[in-house]
Amino acid sequence: MTRRSLRIQEKVPIATDFQMQVDNSVSDAAESSSGGLKRSREEDEYEEDEFEDDDGRERRPKKSKTSTSEAAPDDQTVVKRGNKRPRMPEQFRKVRGRHGLLERLAKDVPLDVIFEIFCYLDPGDLFRLARTSKDLRGILMSKTSESIWRTARENVEGLPPRPHDLNEPQYAHLLFESYCHVCQHKGRCESILWSFRMRCCKNCARLALYDLQLPPNMPFDVIPFEKIKGNSRRQRTMVGNPTITEKMKSEFGALQTEAARQQWIACKRQERRDLDEHARLCEKWHESRLDDRSNELKDIRNQRRDAILDRLGELGLREEAEIIMDKGNPWSRNEFSDHKLVKQTKKLTDYGWNCIKDELVKILSNHKAQRLEKERRRIMSSRYDLIEQEYVKIQDESDLRDPFPTAHDIVTYQTFQDLIWDTPLEETLTDEFIRLKLSEHLPGIIDGWRPAKIQQVLDVMRVSVPTATASDLLLATSVFECVRCCQKMHYPQMFYHHCFFTPHTPNFSKERMDVFEYRHWYTTGTCGPWSSTYVRFSKGQSQAAKMIVEACSLDPTTATPKDVHSQNPLIECPRCEFDWNHMRLFMRWPQVLSHHYPEHMEHLLVNSFGEDTNKIVAAEPTHASSSSEIACCAYCHKPRNFWTLADHLKDCHGDTVDADELEASKLRGAQTHWYWNPRYTLSVLNEGFRHKIEDSKGTSAT
Structure with a gap:
């Protein structure tokens, strides 16, 4: 015989009568003909009592478009179309599903069968199942159901043993209920303070800072504490439980002798070590559970993505989606896989x-x-x-x-x-x-x-x-x-x-x-x-060039830059004489045309230095602008600098160039085998130099 409690047995007649009414109504409806059923649908009218909204305003009941058929006799309890619906029994009004199947499970199924079914669940399932009905809560929360909880806990792989200060439902509540125990927020809270047997979100945990205001001679290492993440990634904040701390302060203050205090401290330290060890095991299991859940959700997302790719393949767009996915490296985000329509944890x-x-x-x-x-x-x-x-x-x-x-x-x-x-x-x-x-x-x-x-x-x-x-x-x-x-x-x-x-x-x-x-x-x-x-045509520089050409005894109407360069005139700017510690500025053609002071151009001196000419020429640098490729070979047109120009002509064009013409001064003075690289402006084709001329008395010449 099925074992039922007295409370369950009292509810059986009411539920049975109501179920019989529903079954009879279904059988009568099946016996009615199609024509009569059609007429009843057209003529019946759905009546309801008037009721009020939550704000107190009266709301009229909705009526169907069909008219009301003849009412059934008062002694009939059969529910037919067109008759007024019977009122739902009180115990079923807030029950979801088909008249509470879990309610019938607790009433009709034998307890040994129920226990056998529950042994295949985990503690989280049992805890949530106990909240579905009062009957199931009475069964699962009784002392006799402890073996069910223990068996369910053993079904969870890697779960640490139950601590002595928690019973089975309390331990299941800590492990599987994800809301904050302080603010009761229903969002997921995966921050568990194992030492305090509670879940606590970061906002609530910051309010319980670690209290070090302890009585004299009471060591701080007996007080349990937890470290939570701070604002930065590496920052950790120590938090405590004020209730536990105050309780331990009271216990320590009540001890009268030093021996009792030392014994109490040793006992609490051992409890603290056991608590920390158990917290470490729980934290390891919790992290593994979160990783498994993360991998499970990842697999679901991947399955959904693959299903979407298969559907896109039928439309000829799979290749485009794969191109988007292959844009970056495996650690980078892509627009397709991370799209809100694709990255979902539900089957397509x-x-x-x-x-x-x-x-x-x-x-x-x-x-x-x-x-x-x-x-x-x-x-x-x-x-x-x-x-x-x-x-x-x-x-x-x-x-x-x-x-x-x-x-x-x-x-x-x-x-x-x-x-x-x-x-x-x-x-x-x-x-x-x-x-x-x-x-x-x-x-x-x-x-x-x-x-x-x-x-x-x-x-x-x-x-x-x-x-x-x-x-x-x-x-x-x-x-x-x-x-x-x-x-x-x-x-x-x-x-x-x-x-x-x-x-x-x-x-x-x-x-x-x-x-x-x-x-x-x-x-x-x-x-x-x-x-x-x-x-732009430069009038000033053209006048200076004309003066230099005339000083070289050349005709300004026919002389080319190459002709002037062959004369290699020595030019001085007297207006720049007092610069650089009274050192005089000398230049060559054509660099003189890019002088920084155009207003000095009309005062230039050309080849008018008398006996000082040899001293000035001796002070002139030998390899001016040698690092730039300012010369182009007249045969192969390759740009060269003056360091390598002679070797290039000798190695590549030795049968055309005489060895005597490759001497540095002759090669630089005559543009027979090379020409200025037109990619360079006049400012870098030659360089000026400074020289200080002294007379026999050691003073500067004027």
Whole structure:
């Protein structure tokens, strides 16, 4: 016979009567015909008593659209459609589910079967099950159910044994209930103070700081405490339990003899060691449990992600999602796996997929379009780079004494624009193919570019010299300067000066212009093709050059910078004589044209030093500007410095150059086998030097 308590037996008749009523109503409804059922649905009316809302306002009952059928006799208890529903018994009004199946479990199932079922649960399940009904609570919280709790606790792997100061339900409450025991907040609280047998959130734990105000002779190591994380990662704060502390203070203060106190201290220290050891085991188990739960949730997320990838594969977007996932390293975040629709801890269902499909398809489609556009722009930019690299190789082998277009000028021509943009993306442009195209089209491009740019420089010169011709650009007296940096230069140095690569708008489409501007502003470090916007004719420096040319007995209307350089005039600025401890400033051509004080140019002295000339020349540095590649070989056009120029000519062009011409002074004085590198301005082509001339009495010569 089933063993039931008196309280359970009293509830059986009420529950049985109500269940019989429900069963009879179901059987009667099944016996009714389809036509009669249809009529009853149309004619019946659902009646309810009037009731009030929570705010006290009267609310009228809702009525069905069908009319009310004839009422059943008063002695009938069968529930039929159209009749007034019977009132729910009091014990079932707040029961969820089908009339409380757990309630029937506690009433009808034998206790040995219940105990056998409960032995397969863990303590957390038992604790939550005890809260479902009073009957189950009466069974689980009785002293006779201790074996069930013990068996359930043994089902948990690695769980430390129950401490002596807690019973089984209390231990289960500490281990498996995740709310804060201080503020009762229902959120998850995984911070457990094992020494105090309680869960405590950080905000509540900070209010219970460790109290060291102890009575005399009472050691502090007997008081239990916990360390919690502070504001920073490594900071730890000591907290205590005021109730336990006050209790231990009272116990210690009540002891009268020293022996009793020492015995009490030894006992508490042993308890403290046992408590700490048990807390360590519990903390280890708790961390393992959290890790297992974290791994479980991670597996669920991964399963959901894989299921979404399978669904996306049917739509042709799986590859795009995998591209997003493979963007970074395994420790980096990606937009797909961490998306709120993907990173969820619940299984993907058909309904769930239909809810998120449209948004994911939109995100991946936009990402694919942006990725393909970026890839296309990257390919276009790489083609720009390839053309420029091959063109620079050709330029390094060309004679730069005539204006030569830059790589930026070349890529703006329609021929190479079509080659860059109209070639299919799947085709790869090779170095040989680009070099062949450059060799084919470059002569025609240069023939059209060079006269136009020379004419622009000539127009600039004609602003100051209206009668100037193209041949006047080659004269030593034609000095130009940069409006931006004030650097002085001769023809053709202005065609290689970086300030003149100014931006302008080629006849491009917006897409081509965006890629072109991005490369030249942010990638190559320059701004665009060559322009004469910042070129200016320098009147002052041209007058000084004319004076120097005349001092060298040359004709200003025909003398070139090379002719003046062959004369190698020695020039002094007398206005700078008192600088640098009365040391006089001497210069050579053409560096004198870039003198820092333009107002001194009309006072220059040229080759007028008499007997002091030899002393001045002896003080001149031998290797001025030798570290810069300011000289270009006249045969292979490779830039060199004066340290290696003679060796290069001897090794590479020895059959053309006589050995006598390779002597340093002769090689530097005559520009037969080399020419100035036009990429450098006049300020670095030569250097001035200081010299102090003293007379026979040891005083400075004036």
